[in-house]
Amino acid sequence: MTATDSTGLRPRLARKRAGRRGDLVFRWVAQLSGILILVLIVAIAAFLLDRAVPAFRHAGLRFFTERGWSPDADHPRFGIEALAFGTVVSSICALVLAVPVALGSALFLTEVAPPRIGRWTGYLVDLLAAVPSVVYGLWGIYYLVPRLNPVERWLDQRIGFVALFHSRSATYGRSLFAASVVLAIMILPIIAAIAREVFRQVPSEAREAALALGATRWETIRISVLPYSRGGIVGAMMLGLGRALGETIAVALVLASVFKVDLHIFEPGGNTIAANIATKFGEAGASGREALIASGLVLFAITLVVNVVARGVVYRTGLAAEGRP
Amino acid sequence: MRAVALRRSAVTGGLLARRVSARRRIVDAVARLGMFLAVLVALVPLVAVLGYTVSRGARALSVQFLTHSMRGVGPLDRTGGAYHAILGTLEQVIIAGILAVPLGLLVAVYIVEYGRGPLRTAVRFLVDVMTGIPSIVAGLFIFAFWVLALHQGFSGLAAGLALAVLMLPVVVRSAEEMLKLVPDSLREASYALGVPRWRTVVSVVLPTASAGITTGVMLAVARVTGETAPLLLTAFGFDSIRTSPFRGPQSGLPLFVFSQASSAFDVAVRRAWAGALTLIVVVLVLTTVARLVTSRSRMEVG
Numbered sequence: 001m002t003a004t005d006s007t008g009l010r011p012r013l014a015r016k017r018a019g020r021r022g023d024l025v026f027r028w029v030a031q032l033s034g035i036l037i038l039v040l041i042v043a044i045a046a047f048l049l050d051r052a053v054p055a056f057r058h059a060g061l062r063f064f065t066e067r068g069w070s071p072d073a074d075h076p077r078f079g080i081e082a083l084a085f086g087t088v089v090s091s092i093c094a095l096v097l098a099v100p101v102a103l104g105s106a107l108f109l110t111e112v113a114p115p116r117i118g119r120w121t122g123y124l125v126d127l128l129a130a131v132p133s134v135v136y137g138l139w140g141i142y143y144l145v146p147r148l149n150p151v152e153r154w155l156d157q158r159i160g161f162v163a164l165f166h167s168r169s170a171t172y173g174r175s176l177f178a179a180s181v182v183l184a185i186m187i188l189p190i191i192a193a194i195a196r197e198v199f200r201q202v203p204s205e206a207r208e209a210a211l212a213l214g215a216t217r218w219e220t221i222r223i224s225v226l227p228y229s230r231g232g233i234v235g236a237m238m239l240g241l242g243r244a245l246g247e248t249i250a251v252a253l254v255l256a257s258v259f260k261v262d263l264h265i266f267e268p269g270g271n272t273i274a275a276n277i278a279t280k281f282g283e284a285g286a287s288g289r290e291a292l293i294a295s296g297l298v299l300f301a302i303t304l305v306v307n308v309v310a311r312g313v314v315y316r317t318g319l320a321a322e323g324r325p
Numbered sequence: 326m327r328a329v330a331l332r333r334s335a336v337t338g339g340l341l342a343r344r345v346s347a348r349r350r351i352v353d354a355v356a357r358l359g360m361f362l363a364v365l366v367a368l369v370p371l372v373a374v375l376g377y378t379v380s381r382g383a384r385a386l387s388v389q390f391l392t393h394s395m396r397g398v399g400p401l402d403r404t405g406g407a408y409h410a411i412l413g414t415l416e417q418v419i420i421a422g423i424l425a426v427p428l429g430l431l432v433a434v435y436i437v438e439y440g441r442g443p444l445r446t447a448v449r450f451l452v453d454v455m456t457g458i459p460s461i462v463a464g465l466f467i468f469a470f471w472v473l474a475l476h477q478g479f480s481g482l483a484a485g486l487a488l489a490v491l492m493l494p495v496v497v498r499s500a501e502e503m504l505k506l507v508p509d510s511l512r513e514a515s516y517a518l519g520v521p522r523w524r525t526v527v528s529v530v531l532p533t534a535s536a537g538i539t540t541g542v543m544l545a546v547a548r549v550t551g552e553t554a555p556l557l558l559t560a561f562g563f564d565s566i567r568t569s570p571f572r573g574p575q576s577g578l579p580l581f582v583f584s585q586a587s588s589a590f591d592v593a594v595r596r597a598w599a600g601a602l603t604l605i606v607v608v609l610v611l612t613t614v615a616r617l618v619t620s621r622s623r624m625e626v627g
Contacts, residue, residue, distance in 0.1 A: 020521065023521050023522050026526070034435040034436065035448075037432060038448065043470065047466055047470045047474060048465060051473060107360050108363060124368060125364075127371060127609070128367070128371050130548075131375075132553070132605070133553060133554075135551070135601045138598065139373075142377075142381070216349055218357065246458070246459020248459065248553070253586055274459060300458070300465075304457075307458075310457075315450070
């Protein structure tokens with residue numbers, strides 16, 4: 001290539017120009033693909049909104065206060081109050097269950113365990129994220145729910161005076177709590193993975209300074225590692241929350257679909273926006289599908305806000321500069 | 326003497342200087358124990374899910390299951406299988422890959438090689454946000470766009486489109502990471518030889534990062550292979566073999582598991598477990614091979 005280039009000025013210039021043209025085309029193609037990402041997100045919102053408008057128009061503000069879901073009836077009544085309630089409650093419970101385990105294991109794997117063991121165990125925890133949600137759902141019904149039953153009964157008998165842990169029917173099982181446990185398992189790997197990255201970003205000087213002062217390992221974590229990574233941890237939790245809010249199939253399988261707004265999370269029944277779309281879509285008529293799309297739009301808006309805020313927090317802590325997730 | 330003791334405590338992390346009070350030592354031990362227990366608690370569900378799926382699935386899995394569809398299978402028949410669903414998943418994932426991989430690579434090239442200013446920041450940020458879009462919303466989007474607005478009907482292609490939406494950000498993020506690892510000296514060497522920028526990207530940067538990109542693509546494929554929710558709204562499900570992904574509803578393996586699991590009959594639940602085992606084997610093999618590819622290439626470089 002260089003040999004032919006050095007033979008004369010003209011071919012070299014021609015090649016240069018061709019190279020420039022190729023460069024221009026390639027740059028534009030790449031840039032257009034980048035812009036396509038923007039277009040895609042706008043398109044998702046636009047097409048969902050377009051199909052949801054009839055449902056919103058029909059239900060009006062009752063869309064947010066109605067608890068039942070019969071959009072195809074002669075007198076259609078549907079609203080997302082019970083669904084939104086179930087979505088938020090199950091996700092928050094999942095977060096409460098998952099965060100201590102995720103942070104504890106991430107701390108152990110980055111701060112305490114030898115690096116080699118830390119890496120391999122981290123890989124095993126990541127494998128939890130690879131299991132498809134339908135498998136979690138199936139496992140949830142046939143393995144987890146029967147084993148959670150006695151736990152729920154035991155807790156009810158001990159601390160059942162708190163409504164949260166009481167079942168008035170004395171039956172347990174396919175409850176919001178069971179769904180939360182499955183969700184917790186599913187969001188654990190993402191929280192743990194991001195937390196591990198965040199802890200790794202803590203400069204070793206901060207750790208060494210604490211150790212040099214005679215701090216124990218735990219004290220080092222408390223005074224150097226945790227304060228430094230607070231923002232990242234909040235971001236990781238919110239990303240986990242986003243996952244839990246949108247999880248569909250596992251919840252649809254585990255939860256017995258009941259429309260209610262009720263903090264007795266040990267009682268069977270409940271529903272979430274995403275699970276309701278999955279269970280109702282097959283049998284829905286035209287207006288039923290529009291109602292489901294309307295509920296999906298609400299879910300999209302909620303998860304978008306949660307994700308934007310979470311990414312914003314993670315970016316602000318400087319992870320973005322390193323290009324980490 | 327004290328310095329030595331301190332250094333030892335810093336190095337081993339276990340042996341503390343004598344001066345540390347009993348209370349602090351106990352707190353430290355309890356905290357370590359707590360963190361260790363957290364690891365165990367995190368691994369329990371992994372073992373339980375895999376173990377239970379393998380034990381239930383192995384009893385139900387058979388050659389008949391892998392080679393027959395559900396055509397004409399009654400609710401109480403022990404026959405029937407997931408052949409049609411496996412075929413559907415294969416086609417849908419290939420379609421998703423054909424769409425998402427080149428596009429994802431281009432976006433990553435834009436971010437790493439060309440992008441600057443607010444547009445680059447916006448694209449990177451939105452890719453991150455896109456990874457958080459619930460899969461059911463991606464399904465609803467393709468349903469509203471492809472099935473309703475464009476009147477294309479349910480099909481394997483529609484499912485492929487929905488899976489592509491989910492796959493795209495995963496491919497971009499992993500390819501971006503890998504492109505960043507390519508040392509600038511390689512690019513500079515190429516420029517110094519008079520190679521235009523785009524040729525440098527195509528024949529120097531991308532090949533150098535190819536092992537890592539392959540890993541990312543495999544992980545993305547593994548992720549979308551297990552997606553059920555979007556298929557419900559786009560492929561819709563079908564009991565017979567449908568070879569063409571372009572016309573008419575189709576099944577997919579995760580969708581098959583979901584519909585069998587929703588049934589009240591034991592024979593259907595058996596099929597669900599067999600399908601779940603098949604699915605988990607495919608996904609875990611993809612994931613593990615992908616990891617091995619990276620760790621090997623990393624060893625070669627290091």
